[in-house]
Amino acid sequence: MIGELWRRVWYLLNRSRYERELRDEMQAHREMRSAYGPRFGNELRLREEAADVWGWAWLERLRQDVRFGTRLLVRAPLFSLTAILVLSLGVGVNLAAFQMLDAIAFSSLPVPAPDSLVKLTRRHPGGTSTSFSYPAFDFYRSAGGPLGSAYALAYGSVTLGDDRSRRVDVEFVTGSYFTDLAARAAEGRLLLPSDDRAEAPAVIVLSERLWRARLGGDPAIVGRSLAVNGHPFVVAGVVSDTFVGFNDSAQAWAAIAHHRTAFPGSTLLSDDTDKGALRVYARLRDGVSIEQAEAALVPAARALHDAHPNAAATDEWVHLTPAGRYLPLDASSAAGVALVGALVLLLLVTACMNLGLLVLSRTLSRDREFAIRLSVGASRGRILRQLVTEQALLAAAGGAAGCLIAAWAVRLVAAATQMPGGLAPHMTTRSAAAAVALAALSALLFGFAPALQSIRPSVTRRLRARTVLIGVQVAAAMILTVVSALLVRGVTRVTSVPLGFDYQRAVLLDPDLTSHGLKPDEAAAYWFALEQRVRQMPGVESTAIATLPPFGNRVSIDREGTVFYGVTPSYFQTMGIPLVRGRMFGPREDTASVVSETLARRKWPGEDPIGKPYRDGTVVGVVGDARSVRLGDGSATESYYPVPAAELPGSVMIVRTTGEPRTIAGPLMEIARAHNGSVLPSVVLLPDALDEKLSTARQVAAIASVLGVCALLLAVIGLGGIVAYTVTQRLREIGIRLALGARPRHVCEAVARQFARPIGVGTVAGSALAAGVGFILSRELFGVSPFDPVAHGGALLLFAAVAGLAAAPSVRRALRVDPMTTLRHE
Amino acid sequence: MLVLRVLQAGTLHGYAIAQRIHVLSSDQLQVEEGSLYPALQRILLKGWAKAEWGTSETNRRVRFYRLTPAGRKQLETEMGDYERVSAAIRTVLRSA
Numbered sequence: 017m018i019g020e021l022w023r024r025v026w027y028l029l030n031r032s033r034y035e036r037e038l039r040d041e042m043q044a045h046r047e048m049r050s051a052y053g054p055r056f057g058n059e060l061r062l063r064e065e066a067a068d069v070w071g072w073a074w075l076e077r078l079r080q081d082v083r084f085g086t087r088l089l090v091r092a093p094l095f096s097l098t099a100i101l102v103l104s105l106g107v108g109v110n111l112a113a114f115q116m117l118d119a120i121a122f123s124s125l126p127v128p129a130p131d132s133l134v135k136l137t138r139r140h141p142g143g144t145s146t147s148f149s150y151p152a153f154d155f156y157r158s159a160g161g162p163l164g165s166a167y168a169l170a171y172g173s174v175t176l177g178d179d180r181s182r183r184v185d186v187e188f189v190t191g192s193y194f195t196d197l198a199a200r201a202a203e204g205r206l207l208l209p210s211d212d213r214a215e216a217p218a219v220i221v222l223s224e225r226l227w228r229a230r231l232g233g234d235p236a237i238v239g240r241s242l243a244v245n246g247h248p249f250v251v252a253g254v255v256s257d258t259f260v261g262f263n264d265s266a267q268a269w270a271a272i273a274h275h276r277t278a279f280p281g282s283t284l285l286s287d288d289t290d291k292g293a294l295r296v297y298a299r300l301r302d303g304v305s306i307e308q309a310e311a312a313l314v315p316a317a318r319a320l321h322d323a324h325p326n327a328a329a330t331d332e333w334v335h336l337t338p339a340g341r342y343l344p345l346d347a348s349s350a351a352g353v354a355l356v357g358a359l360v361l362l363l364l365v366t367a368c369m370n371l372g373l374l375v376l377s378r379t380l381s382r383d384r385e386f387a388i389r390l391s392v393g394a395s396r397g398r399i400l401r402q403l404v405t406e407q408a409l410l411a412a413a414g415g416a417a418g419c420l421i422a423a424w425a426v427r428l429v430a431a432a433t434q435m436p437g438g439l440a441p442h443m444t445t446r447s448a449a450a451a452v453a454l455a456a457l458s459a460l461l462f463g464f465a466p467a468l469q470s471i472r473p474s475v476t477r478r479l480r481a482r483t484v485l486i487g488v489q490v491a492a493a494m495i496l497t498v499v500s501a502l503l504v505r506g507v508t509r510v511t512s513v514p515l516g517f518d519y520q521r522a523v524l525l526d527p528d529l530t531s532h533g534l535k536p537d538e539a540a541a542y543w544f545a546l547e548q549r550v551r552q553m554p555g556v557e558s559t560a561i562a563t564l565p566p567f568g569n570r571v572s573i574d575r576e577g578t579v580f581y582g583v584t585p586s587y588f589q590t591m592g593i594p595l596v597r598g599r600m601f602g603p604r605e606d607t608a609s610v611v612s613e614t615l616a617r618r619k620w621p622g623e624d625p626i627g628k629p630y631r632d633g634t635v636v637g638v639v640g641d642a643r644s645v646r647l648g649d650g651s652a653t654e655s656y657y658p659v660p661a662a663e664l665p666g667s668v669m670i671v672r673t674t675g676e677p678r679t680i681a682g683p684l685m686e687i688a689r690a691h692n693g694s695v696l697p698s699v700v701l702l703p704d705a706l707d708e709k710l711s712t713a714r715q716v717a718a719i720a721s722v723l724g725v726c727a728l729l730l731a732v733i734g735l736g737g738i739v740a741y742t743v744t745q746r747l748r749e750i751g752i753r754l755a756l757g758a759r760p761r762h763v764c765e766a767v768a769r770q771f772a773r774p775i776g777v778g779t780v781a782g783s784a785l786a787a788g789v790g791f792i793l794s795r796e797l798f799g800v801s802p803f804d805p806v807a808h809g810g811a812l813l814l815f816a817a818v819a820g821l822a823a824a825p826s827v828r829r830a831l832r833v834d835p836m837t838t839l840r841h842e
Numbered sequence: 843m844l845v846l847r848v849l850q851a852g853t854l855h856g857y858a859i860a861q862r863i864h865v866l867s868s869d870q871l872q873v874e875e876g877s878l879y880p881a882l883q884r885i886l887l888k889g890w891a892k893a894e895w896g897t898s899e900t901n902r903r904v905r906f907y908r909l910t911p912a913g914r915k916q917l918e919t920e921m922g923d924y925e926r927v928s929a930a931i932r933t934v935l936r937s938a
Binding site: 019020023024027037038040041042044045047048049056057058059062063065066067068069070071 | 855856857860874875876877879880882883884886887888889898900902903904905
């Protein structure tokens with residue numbers, strides 16, 4: 017058996033030699049034989065038969081099919097290119113999405129033993145928290161038990177060098193962070209456990225991206241001094257871009273022991289309340305499961321509570337989640353992933369329908385070819401094989417082009433979202449296999465099925481197939497267009513809805529006094545003196561202190577959606593919020609509160625809110641609605657209370673300028689530094705802060721728009737193709753009609769009638785489904801309304817225009833037709 | 843089977859095989875001579891015979907076929923099968 021197989025392969029490899037030998041042999045035979053006796057037979061046929069014995073006939077035929085198929089595709093370049101483009105769009109976008117998901121959610125982090133990494137979360141009956149104090153972290157780390165080693169990260173925003181205007185994200189990490197995660201240094205060295213001691217010299221390591229962008233990628237930086245918040249640190253090295261930490265997008269890292277060096281007065285290491293906000297990760301010991309470790313940590317949490325009552329609640333326990341992946345899928349992110357997945361799959365569906373239409377139109381026009389081939393003796397199987405080969409060729413080309421599109425799209429997205437280099441999605445065998453499978457499936461399923469019909473011609477079934485293909489395609493394209501329109505509208509609504517306050521001439525100054533460890537009385541002194549100085553600056557109209565920075569992420573909110581702002585009395589003037597009734601609270605009026613119009617109307621409908629008790633105080637005034645933190649959240653209301661001393665360290669200052677705020681930012685920083693040299697506040701213009709706040713929504717809208725445009729593009733190709741084909745098919749009829757005096761309008765109607773139903777049904781179904789998707793979106797993203805008439809109407813109009821545009825050339829051709837030419841042509 | 847049987851006598855080239863079958867069957871088997879070649883290819887592939895180029899008695903370059911041990915065994919099996927089948931047919935014909 018093996019010998020036979022081996023000989024077969026040998027024959028294949030030495031094919032031409034064996035064929036030549038066979039020919040020579042037969043030649044000799046014919047020369048020797050006499051003219052009498054039995055016939056020799058047709059030599060060519062016999063040679064083929066003999067060669068068939070070798071068992072490679074199918075290969076030969078496949079080669080023929082491939083050659084013939086390629087020739088056909090090359091001879092119809094418009095069809096082939098369109099089909100490949102359509103297929104590659106569908107496959108490419110899906111592949112890109114798959115690769116992203118694969119990289120962030122399914123692949124392990126590129127670190128040693130990623131499966132043993134866990135994230136620690138504090139749980140108690142009252143809620144959950146991911147922030148640990150340093151004493152708590154230290155307790156769990158030294159408690160041993162199921163945890164082999166533990167790391168803590170504390171985030172800080174600092175200035176680097178002399179450039180005071182830009183802040184850099186720094187993670188203060190415990191000493192074994194880099195060594196244990198086996199990070200690679202691009203230059204110099206990384207942090208070592210020995211750096212994480214207060215008496216060790218203060219060092220900082222930079223991300224490769226920051227090093228290139230800010231320091232020109234100069235290797236000589238290693239060993240030099242670099243000011244962090246104005247305090248000297250030494251650059252120890254540069255972390256290679258391939259490093260992926262725990263969902264950490266830091267631009268630089270320093271040892272946690274030197275938090276005090278960057279923020280003098282910091283109590284991060286000693287404070288045992290959870291203000292320290294450390295994120296804690298750990299490694300499980302070999303063979304310990306998450307459940308076992310959680311159980312083993314229960315007594316540890318109790319012991320921690322006994323030792324540091326502030327660091328842990330009475331009934332607290334530690335919950336562990338796997339941390340070996342960059343962004344593990346959980347219930348909340350799964351919905352978003354599913355939504356994006358559905359949208360890109362929808363694009364694939366559109367592409368498939370399109371391909372189906374294209375192939376259908378094309379095979380229809382090949383009826384004659386197939387009829388001839390069947391009648392001269394080709395078997396059905398043989399023609400089917402030919403069709404499959406052609407589809408496979410298309411699939412291969414489409415899949416390859418799809419890979420290119422995906423690679424390009426992924427690089428674009430990775431650059432835009434600043435993914436860590438080691439995570440950057442790349443072509444894996446898994447994703448390449450996915451691409452091939454997708455392309456093959458779509459090409460065969462949707463290209464082959466219509467082709468099948470041309471062998472068993474049935475006009476009605478074919479028409480039905482076409483109707484379904486058009487309908488589904490229109491519906492899918494409509495969904496994508498409407499959804500992207502909804503998103504775009506949502507973003508514009510957030511920017512256009514009156515916020516109720518004037519942010520154009522406002523500057524935010526955030527010194528982050530909590531990080532610097534200022535006590536409430538010190539913070540009060542700091543603010544009092546700073547306000548004095550800032551108010552004297554030319555160009556400053558007013559200043560105010562507030563607990564919640566406008567457009568920030570901090571929010572304090574109750575169940576009814578009321579946001580609580582701790583503010584100084586000048587806040588309303590500084591933010592340009594009008595007083596509607598009553599009065600503002602004065603200084604030292606701790607029990608007074610001011611509510612927004614909507615809150616007053618909701619809480620005391622038809623009554624005068626002034627003098628009503630509210631929370632711990634009395635309402636003294638009503639101001640206009642002003643959303644500065646929950647943008648686009650229509651149901652949010654506001655209430656204001658005088659900022660208490662305890663909240664002063666976490667507060668920010670808002671400065672209102674008389675002119676262009678940009679000119680005031682620099683002097684403001686100088687004054688703040690002159691005021692207190694160890695504290696360097698960040699100064700942000702509110703218009704810029706709003707831009708940044710909206711960037712996520714904008715990105716989502718941009719991605720959706722790209723998908724929508726792709727869908728429209730596909731719709732143009734598909735509809736244009738099918739209309740062109742129909743017109744060609746009915747050219748003769750149209751010619752005769754025109755000759756008999758039909759008006760152009762009638763001809764248009766006749767052509768349009770065929771498409772009216774599938775397009776109509778598809779449009780309605782698409783709009784309805786899109787509203788469903790919009791409903792899901794409206795829960796996740798501010799400002800999206802599922803039944804937005806402008807989005808639906810706009811998408812519909814756009815779609816109609818695009819469909820008209822796609823059909824126009826064919827219809828014009830139909831109307832220009834000369835009856836005599838068409839008749840003669842037949 | 844016929845080809846194998848003919849080859850059992852000794853090494854032969856294609857034309858000679860055709861001649862032998864022709865003569866031995868007393869002109870009764872009127873098949874195209876060329877159909878010998880697909881059969882020969884099958885035999886080569888199965889490993890029942892080996893082929894070598896040589897010079898014929900008329901000084902032509904021809905391919906000589908020689909039975910391999912596997913080929914001899916195959917011939918025995920086929921002969922055995924054939925004997926059994928034809929004996930069975932004979933019995934049926936005689937007794938019916």
